[in-house]
Amino acid sequence: MSVLSLSHISLTYSGTAQPVLKDVTLSLSQGDFISVIGRSGSGKTSLMNLAAGFLQPSSGQVSIGGAPVTGPGPDRAVVFQDDALFPWRTVVENVALPLKLAGVAREEREATARRWLAAVHLEGQEDKHIWQLSGGQRQRVGIARALASGPDFLLMDEPLGALDAMTRDRMHELLLQLWDQSHTGALLITHSVEEALFLSTSVVVLAPDPGRISFQESYDYGRRFIRGEDPRALKSEPGFIAARERLLAAIYEKEPA
Numbered sequence: 001m002s003v004l005s006l007s008h009i010s011l012t013y014s015g016t017a018q019p020v021l022k023d024v025t026l027s028l029s030q031g032d033f034i035s036v037i038g039r040s041g042s043g044k045t046s047l048m049n050l051a052a053g054f055l056q057p058s059s060g061q062v063s064i065g066g067a068p069v070t071g072p073g074p075d076r077a078v079v080f081q082d083d084a085l086f087p088w089r090t091v092v093e094n095v096a097l098p099l100k101l102a103g104v105a106r107e108e109r110e111a112t113a114r115r116w117l118a119a120v121h122l123e124g125q126e127d128k129h130i131w132q133l134s135g136g137q138r139q140r141v142g143i144a145r146a147l148a149s150g151p152d153f154l155l156m157d158e159p160l161g162a163l164d165a166m167t168r169d170r171m172h173e174l175l176l177q178l179w180d181q182s183h184t185g186a187l188l189i190t191h192s193v194e195e196a197l198f199l200s201t202s203v204v205v206l207a208p209d210p211g212r213i214s215f216q217e218s219y220d221y222g223r224r225f226i227r228g229e230d231p232r233a234l235k236s237e238p239g240f241i242a243a244r245e246r247l248l249a250a251i252y253e254k255e256p257a
């Protein structure tokens with residue numbers, strides 16, 4: 001089992017004086033589902049770009065299984081807020097593209113792409129073009145594409161932000177099933193406290209200026225959903241509501257005077 005570690009990370013963008021992240025330490029194992037929540041500008045996307053290897057920290061280290069991360073790699077798949085798909089290619093071509101770039105033969109990559117499209121309930125849509133799909137369907141294509149290459153870690157930056165509440169609830173359940181089946185370590189950036197709480201084995205609150213971890217707590221609602229409990233019943237439990245209040249208080253807490 002692989003572990004993605006961010007150890008005492010600080011990040012200052014070039015040309016700026018103030019650090020965006022300061023002394024952030026976070027460890028993501030396969031089987032974890034960690035959500036990062038925090039105010040706009042607190043450094044969430046920067047943190048994900050460091051984990052993905054798109055950015056290098058100013059100090060501290062990002063490593064996988066003890067080996068330093070020096071760039072993006074096939075062990076980490078990224079799902080962006082805007083779906084980053086190719087609108088004029090078909091659904092199956094979009095999902096198969098990273099496999100093509102990795103040198104996987106046509107038949108095998110198409111079969112893998114179709115299998116993951118079935119897993120996100122898009123069977124029958126494979127030969128449509130991306131522009132013919134709804135927003136929720138596009139996000140499912142993006143998730144299928146990320147999982148098709150068999151990553152150890154799934155890094156997601158507000159992948160569900162543009163979806164309506166009902167579609168979003170269904171996506172939560174699908175994400176939990178996919179996470180469970182794929183044995184990935186999931187890192188989710190989100191603005192939704194309820195989403196973070198329902199999905200995650202651990203929620204991290206990032207406080208701004210400079211971005212740092214101000215609160216972290218573990219939960220088991222997602223695992224209980226996987227074991228068959230009803231999502232609406234879980235979300236109305238007193239423990240869920242109390243945890244939501246603690247998270248909101250942590251996000252909006254005043255800076256010490």
Ligand SMILES: Nc1ncnc2c1ncn2[C@@H]1O[C@H](COP(=O)(O)OP(=O)(O)OP(=O)(O)O)[C@@H](O)[C@H]1O
Binds near residue numbers: 038040042047
């Ligand atoms: N390429 C960059 N160069 C300089 N500063 C940047 C760059 N990218 C982000 N920043 C700054 O770093 C800070 C954190 O940005 P980041 O995008 O990580 O925040 P965020 O928590 O993802 O915000 P949001 O919730 O709005 O997406 C912000 O002050 C932003 O202006």
Ligand SMILES: [Mg+2]
Binds near residue numbers: 044046
């Ligand atoms: Mg962001």
